[in-house]
Amino acid sequence: MVDVADAVRTQGLLKRFGQQVAVGGVDLVVPQGSFAGLVGPNGAGKTTTLSMVTGLLRPDGGGVWIGGADVWRDPVAVKARIGVLPEGLRLFERLSGRELLSYNGQLRGIPKDEVARRAEELLRVMDLAESADKLVVDYSTGMRKKIGLAAALLHNPRVLFLDEPFEGVDPVSANTLVEVLRRYTASGSTVVFSSHVMELVERLCDWVSVMSRGRIVAQGPLDEVRGGRSLNEAFLSLVGAHAEHGGGEEGLSWLGATSA
Ligand SMILES: Nc1ncnc2c1ncn2[C@@H]1O[C@H](COP(=O)(O)OP(=O)(O)OP(=O)(O)O)[C@@H](O)[C@H]1O
Numbered sequence: 001m002v003d004v005a006d007a008v009r010t011q012g013l014l015k016r017f018g019q020q021v022a023v024g025g026v027d028l029v030v031p032q033g034s035f036a037g038l039v040g041p042n043g044a045g046k047t048t049t050l051s052m053v054t055g056l057l058r059p060d061g062g063g064v065w066i067g068g069a070d071v072w073r074d075p076v077a078v079k080a081r082i083g084v085l086p087e088g089l090r091l092f093e094r095l096s097g098r099e100l101l102s103y104n105g106q107l108r109g110i111p112k113d114e115v116a117r118r119a120e121e122l123l124r125v126m127d128l129a130e131s132a133d134k135l136v137v138d139y140s141t142g143m144r145k146k147i148g149l150a151a152a153l154l155h156n157p158r159v160l161f162l163d164e165p166f167e168g169v170d171p172v173s174a175n176t177l178v179e180v181l182r183r184y185t186a187s188g189s190t191v192v193f194s195s196h197v198m199e200l201v202e203r204l205c206d207w208v209s210v211m212s213r214g215r216i217v218a219q220g221p222l223d224e225v226r227g228g229r230s231l232n233e234a235f236l237s238l239v240g241a242h243a244e245h246g247g248g249e250e251g252l253s254w255l256g257a258t259s260a
Contacts, residue, residue: 040211
């Protein structure tokens with residue numbers, strides 16, 4: 001049964017690329033109002049999962065529900081409820097930050113005056129007011145993440161999906177992002193973000209899903225998944241650090257200074 005109290009739920013989500021199973025039957029659950037982290041080693045299937053959950057990549061099997069609505073049967077209704085900051089963020093480079101927000105708001109069908117009001121507030125909160133008329137192509141990595149997040153928030157979605165939102169973002173900008181996201185979840189909205197940075201997930205999240213090799217290997221409230229350890233220790237024991245990456249200290253005997 002699909003519980004509408006869940007912001008996100010997938011059942012048996014499956015994706016193959018040729019012979020390779022990238023996502024092999026994922027049952028992801030994120031309760032409403034969570035600040036949820038999706039973690040896993042490189043290639044675990046996080047981006048592929050998030051792409052299917054947000055309606056960007058068609059699954060080969062299984063289902064996805066957001067607030068109880070089927071993403072692939074009812075995409076228009078679902079897309080009105082979600083905001084997405086995808087990996088490798090593609091933006092309209094030849095627009096200014098302000099124009100980008102205005103264009104996004106109009107695409108979402110929000111009245112022009114309201115778009116302008118929200119855009120100004122978002123630009124101010126994101127510390128982008130001074131760069132609002134600069135072209136996006138001239139933005140730095142952190143500025144791109146911030147304008148991408150502003151664009152994803154403009155229509156006030158109920159669930160926000162962020163793929164590696166803090167990658168390449170300096171600590172000051174990261175703090176700004178965190179403050180905005182905290183305020184957003186405090187009002188009952190849900191954030192789902194993927195990350196490799198365990199300390200960040202531990203600091204921000206109250207819910208964690210751990211993926212390894214295309215499957216969920218642990219999922220639940222942060223403290224339950226940690227089980228009295230640091231999230232990093234729990235993560236390493238869950239994903240089997242040595243098995244997954246083909247051993248640790250052995251090999252590379254040629255690397256480093258030698259006395260010979
Ligand atoms: N378009 C594609 N074509 C072929 N294989 C793909 C494609 N996209 C992903 N894969 C494969 O699917 C697997 C999962 O990739 P995915 O990008 O979802 O992992 P990830 O957990 O997001 O990794 P990372 O942390 O490195 O970003 C990988 O083995 C990857 O090589």
